[in-house]
Amino acid sequence: MLAAERAAAPNTLAAYTADLTCCEESLAAQGETLLQASAAGLAEWMADMGRSGQSRRTVARRLSCIKQFCLFLLREGLREDNPAAHLDAPRPEASLPHFLSESEVVALIDACAVSPEASEAKQRRGLVARAALELLYASGLRISELLSLPREALAGERQMLVVRGKGGRERLVPLSDSAREAAQALLALDAPKASPYLFPGRDPKRPLTRQAFDKILYEVGLQAGLDPARLSPHVLRHSFATHLLAHGADLRALQMLLGHADIATTQIYTHVQTERLKQAVESFHPLASERAGQTEKTG
Structure with missing residues (x-):
């Protein structure tokens, strides 16, 4: 159903499989199955996850999967009740996204430059790194979206990039001049490969793998003087x-x-506005300027 009706990505299907397997193993130890799971059995499964030290975010995600599974069984007539209906997910820990400073991003992209005397393989690796980093930073793509980009997406002088995201949803994102130039340089070099992908792998018929890109990013990070762990x-x-x-x-x-379906997902980034708002109040609010003056007089 997830694949056929919701067009779920392979990674999403793998995640749901892992969540269902985790629940199935716990239920099996209690003498139950996924199809005949009881509310008590599912509650014990959640307690098992807590005792094993799994994060609240993981527990909440896995419970969401089981709730959807139970609703699916109900809709398909495979069960007459929903054992997960009254199970509450723990509140996930509040975690802010990790990000680089603007100067660090510039250093990372500059580190992609390769000496003209370098081997052809190293020069291509530098072009791959530059095109990928320019597109990731200029367009905010997910890595899966980037690596699945077809060659035609960057053909010509297009100002917008058509991206197919989660659930098969398409969106348009602007393409910067530098990102387009880097991508077209890679396209010109890779023309003999006749690959359908902008970032071909060792087999030109397949895209570059996530693992191969991680190695490239690791090397560029070291070259830029950044901690690869970040x-x-x-x-x-x-x-x-x-x-x-x-x-x-x-x-x-x-x-x-x-490409967020819910704006609540996007709101996590508003943490960067806190300092801007504070500076705006200190700069333009009349009482803020008066207090600053009083502080100077007191000093």
């Missing part, structure tokens, strides 16, 4: 969103650019 494709996506908001972007526009 780097990931999602950190660049977070940096894109954080920097846009810091420069005054509208939250609704940011939601559309990121």
Whole structure:
């Protein structure tokens, strides 16, 4: 159902499989199955996850999966009740997204430059790194969206990029001049490969893998003098969103650019506005200037 009706991505299907397997193993130890699970059995499964030290976010995500599964059984007539209906998920820990400073992003992109005397393989690796980082930071793409981009997406002088995101939803994101130039340089070099992908893997018929890109990002991070542990494709996506908001972007526009179905997901980035609001009050509120003057007189 998830694959056929909701067009769920392979990673989403794998996550649901893992969640269902986790629940199934706990129920089996209690003499129950997924199809005949009781409310008590599911409650014990949640307690098992808590005792094993799983985070509240993981527990909440897995419970969401089981709730959807139980509703599916109910709709399909495979059960007459919903044993997960009254189970409450723990509140997830509040965690802010990790992001790079603007200067760190610039250093990362500059580190993609390769000497003209370098081997052809190293020069191509530099082009791949530059095109990927430019697109990730300029457009806020997910790594899965980036690596699945077809060659045609960057053909010509297009100003907008058509991206297919989660659930098969399409969105338009602007393409910066530098990102387009980097991508077209890679396209020109890879033309003999005749790959359908902008970022072909070792087999040109398949896209570059996430693991291969992680190695490239690791090397570029070291070259830029950044701790590779702080780097990931999602950190660049977070940096894109954080920097846009810091420069005054509208939250609704940011939601559309990121491809979030719910604006509540986008609101996590509003933490960057706190300091801006504080500075605005200190700079323009009349009482703030009076207090500053009184502080100077007291000093």
